[in-house]
Amino acid sequence: MSRLREYAGIVGEQTIEEIETLATCLAGKTILNVNSTAVGGGVAEILNRMVPLLQELGIQASWDVIKGGEAFYAVTKKFHNALHGAKQDITPKDYHVYEETNDSNLEKLALDSDVVFIHDPQPAALVKKRQAQPNRWIWRCHIDISRPQAEAWEFLKPYVEKYDAAVVSSPAFAQKLAIPQVVIAPSIDPLSDKNRELDHSLARGIVEKLGIPLDKPLVTQVSRFDRLKDPLGVIEAFTQARRATDARLLLVGGPADDDPEGAQVYQEVLDRARNNPDIIIRALPPTSHLDINAIQRVSTIILQKSLREGFGLTVAEALWKGKPVIAGAVGGIPQQIIHQHSGILVHSVEGAAYWIKQLLNNPAYARKLGENGRERVRENFLLTRHLKEYLLAFIFCLRGAREEFVRL
Numbered sequence: 001m002s003r004l005r006e007y008a009g010i011v012g013e014q015t016i017e018e019i020e021t022l023a024t025c026l027a028g029k030t031i032l033n034v035n036s037t038a039v040g041g042g043v044a045e046i047l048n049r050m051v052p053l054l055q056e057l058g059i060q061a062s063w064d065v066i067k068g069g070e071a072f073y074a075v076t077k078k079f080h081n082a083l084h085g086a087k088q089d090i091t092p093k094d095y096h097v098y099e100e101t102n103d104s105n106l107e108k109l110a111l112d113s114d115v116v117f118i119h120d121p122q123p124a125a126l127v128k129k130r131q132a133q134p135n136r137w138i139w140r141c142h143i144d145i146s147r148p149q150a151e152a153w154e155f156l157k158p159y160v161e162k163y164d165a166a167v168v169s170s171p172a173f174a175q176k177l178a179i180p181q182v183v184i185a186p187s188i189d190p191l192s193d194k195n196r197e198l199d200h201s202l203a204r205g206i207v208e209k210l211g212i213p214l215d216k217p218l219v220t221q222v223s224r225f226d227r228l229k230d231p232l233g234v235i236e237a238f239t240q241a242r243r244a245t246d247a248r249l250l251l252v253g254g255p256a257d258d259d260p261e262g263a264q265v266y267q268e269v270l271d272r273a274r275n276n277p278d279i280i281i282r283a284l285p286p287t288s289h290l291d292i293n294a295i296q297r298v299s300t301i302i303l304q305k306s307l308r309e310g311f312g313l314t315v316a317e318a319l320w321k322g323k324p325v326i327a328g329a330v331g332g333i334p335q336q337i338i339h340q341h342s343g344i345l346v347h348s349v350e351g352a353a354y355w356i357k358q359l360l361n362n363p364a365y366a367r368k369l370g371e372n373g374r375e376r377v378r379e380n381f382l383l384t385r386h387l388k389e390y391l392l393a394f395i396f397c398l399r400g401a402r403e404e405f406v407r408l
Contacts, residue, residue, distance in 0.1 A: 011382060019391065025391075025395050026391065030113035031054060031113060031117060031394060033061070035120060035122070039286045042311070046383075049383055062113070072101040082153075102125035102128070106126060114136065117140060118137065125159050128162075139166045142310045165179055165397055169183070184386065188317055198293055204294075204298055210295075218248050218250055218298060219250070222295065225262045232268065232269065233305055236353075237350075238353070238356065239276075247360055251280070253283055296321050299323060300366070301324055304325065306330050306331065323373070328345070342376045
């Protein structure tokens with residue numbers, strides 16, 4: 001049985017047949033994905049699952065990771081924050097480091113595939129080689145660029161407009177560009193270790209081995225230790241809610257190769273949680289997918305109190321497991337959560353605290369939110385839908401002239 005066929009029981013046979021039919025239009029074509037890290041974060045997770053499926057469909061798909069030093073990743077973290085709208089001091093030296101690193105990678109990467117699919121700002125400047133290539137180039141932006149810091153966007157925009165098309169995760173993220181833009185939301189893989197079904201007793205055993213007690217309701221946030229994920233705000237919201245209800249807070253995060261701020265934020269979280277036995281902090285390796293699956297399944301409530309967000313795949317992961325989710329109303333999260341139907345959207349620490357109390361005290365309502373959330377993910381945010389839309393984008397890009405690119 002093919003790996004793709006394993007999804008038929010979840011999404012239906014018709015969806016699988018549509019994907020297989022579309023793939024025949026790309027038989028033998030080469031698709032190169034390029035991003036900045038092989039592990040850690042949603043982009044790497046998606047590519048790890050997507051590329052083998054493309055290959056199974058007869059497409060010569062591959063994946064390369066650019067190389068950069070500490071200075072480069074410090075700069076691209078500034079870019080990341082600035083493009084999300086946070087104020088950053090980006091210097092001329094920073095821009096030089098960015099361009100110099102991309103130029104160095106240009107010398108090492110073979111960028112002659114039929115489609116070169118560049119993910120996020122870190123490798124965006126590789127498009128300098130576009131003029132010498134007869135192939136097609138697509139820039140895939142996984143972050144929220146709806147209100148970017150002007151200086152950072154003005155630097156990046158000329159590179160983006162050298163591509164044949166751009167892909168964003170939400171209509172709200174679209175910018176005024178001279179190239180077509182396509183909206184394709186990210187996805188989770190329901191058969192991956194992070195999302196596959198787990199027996200409840202097995203999940204409890206995994207969590208207990210991590211030293212996480214389960215004698216109280218568990219309120220959990222799974223995210224990188226990143227200020228934009230607001231872990232300190234999560235602690236404050238839990239502290240407020242804890243005055244009226246008995247529970248534990250669990251903050252789980254892990255490092256990413258291209259996020260140099262993670263260690264500093266992790267220490268800030270440890271300092272804030274010190275001496276509170278009802279706040280548990282765990283830093284897990286980025287490959288701890290089964291552990292994350294188990295943690296989400298035994299949790300009573302999942303938080304994702306982001307201040308800014310690209311899409312927030314941890315929301316879809318938790319919804320898929322039937323969990324009530326309280327999340328910041330930012331970025332792509334409102335695409336996933338219909339407030340008070342498939343989850344809860346909040347705008348403040350006080351709002352998060354209020355809804356933690358409400359859901360802990362009303363388990364029937366919390367359970368209904370989880371049920372609705374799972375169906376929303378099934379219908380909109382699974383890997384098969386994502387794969388189908390990528391195939392359509394590749395087909396249209398290859399078949400049409402740049403100015404004739406068909407918008408999905």
